[in-house]
Amino acid sequence: MKLSSKAENILRQISPDTTKLGDIRKFAKDIKKDHELAMELWSTGEYLPRQLAILIMDKKFLSKEFIDSLDKDIQNHKMDEQTQLIDWLMANQFSKDKKTVALMESWENSPSVLQRRIFWYYQGRLRWMGQTPPPNTDKLLSSIETRMESEKPEVQWAMNFTAAQIGIHQPEYRSRCIALGKKIGLYRDEVVSKGCTPNYLPEYISVEVAKRNK
Numbered sequence: 001m002k003l004s005s006k007a008e009n010i011l012r013q014i015s016p017d018t019t020k021l022g023d024i025r026k027f028a029k030d031i032k033k034d035h036e037l038a039m040e041l042w043s044t045g046e047y048l049p050r051q052l053a054i055l056i057m058d059k060k061f062l063s064k065e066f067i068d069s070l071d072k073d074i075q076n077h078k079m080d081e082q083t084q085l086i087d088w089l090m091a092n093q094f095s096k097d098k099k100t101v102a103l104m105e106s107w108e109n110s111p112s113v114l115q116r117r118i119f120w121y122y123q124g125r126l127r128w129m130g131q132t133p134p135p136n137t138d139k140l141l142s143s144i145e146t147r148m149e150s151e152k153p154e155v156q157w158a159m160n161f162t163a164a165q166i167g168i169h170q171p172e173y174r175s176r177c178i179a180l181g182k183k184i185g186l187y188r189d190e191v192v193s194k195g196c197t198p199n200y201l202p203e204y205i206s207v208e209v210a211k212r213n214k
Helices: 007-014 021-030 035-043 047-056 064-074 078-091 098-104 113-128 138-149 153-169 171-184 201-212
Strands: none
Touching: 007 047, 021 047, 021 201, 035 064, 047 078, 064 078, 064 098, 078 113, 078 153, 098 113, 098 138, 098 171, 113 153, 138 153, 138 171, 153 201, 171 201
């Protein structure tokens, strides 16, 4: 795609060595919504321009086919960039519209690893943000108990996050989530820096509940 002078000017100001997420957000605040420019930035295939593209996309163009195309493009990035981009899409675009929320809620068994990750991350994020949990907690936990051990690592992380948020915010399920963590043992041996919350479910839930009870 031939880039406009506006896109080229923005790209000259973005450097993987010096540009931070705060800078990307400032660009987006100044640009506001510009889907055509977003597609130019996306076409570069570069990580930071794609992060900016996500922020300035027009949600009315986020059809299932378009999202599948974005998903396919993201799979060309290295793994940490893949998860950052798809999570960024979920937080800044998919969660903002009923149509794309409905799509996310249909992705539990998607053939796309990234879409399965987002199904779970969205469910956990609802609870993390303090929203009233939907009446699907039993079903979610049953699925996690059955499938988490065999899932891809990027999906396991999101399932674990959801189980943690259920255990933290829905006390009636806390012991079940802790037992799940002990049985599966995911992240049990993970080394965590001082002051950081561990991902191992029993410790994750214990630490976060204690914070809230101070």
